[in-house]
Amino acid sequence: MTAHPGRGGELAAVLLGVAERLRGFAGCEIYLVSQDAADPDTVRVTEVWRDDASARAALCAPSPADGPTPADVLALLSTAPHRTDLAVLGGVGLPADGRP
Template sequence: MIGRLMTMTAHPGRGGELAAALLRVAERLRGFPGSEIYLISQDAADPDTVHVTEVWQDDASAQAALAAPPPADGPDPADVLALLSSPPHRTDLTVLGGVGLPADGRF
């Protein structure tokens, strides 16, 4: 099981738009094979900073989600990138378990 923490900073005043776009991405991933958690959070102290917490069964699942075509009603990756003031920061994780994940480690 793998995890990722993504931190994205929107252009000034556009954090709400960024969060909304990422929530639409999250909805598209609901039920996607291998997707365990795709959580969108807005920084309480800086609403232009949005965090994405991801948990995947494996890297292949995460890559498949990235390669999947966006729905006709968007957003596509270019829409999200256009809202950013700088490149996203990614931290890769080895997920060990916790609340919200199956206790037996089977996914």
């Protein structure tokens, strides 16, 4: 995601708030927020979900009154977010079935 100029830190903070909301959410295996070292207005989120139903449930879950909302994220973006879906094959921390 690309934030409006100079607002990458704000975007990262809001997304870290989303991460806190997802802590313990059923099916959320990984929700990792990273800021590009060369361009701090670029923030990436890497997500691993047990299945598509879990990811959809998280998107539909109500935001807490004191927590970040999707509108909070969108307001900080200078362009539409880019999404890339991957089929996890394995690696360190993830077995071949895609689950930690």
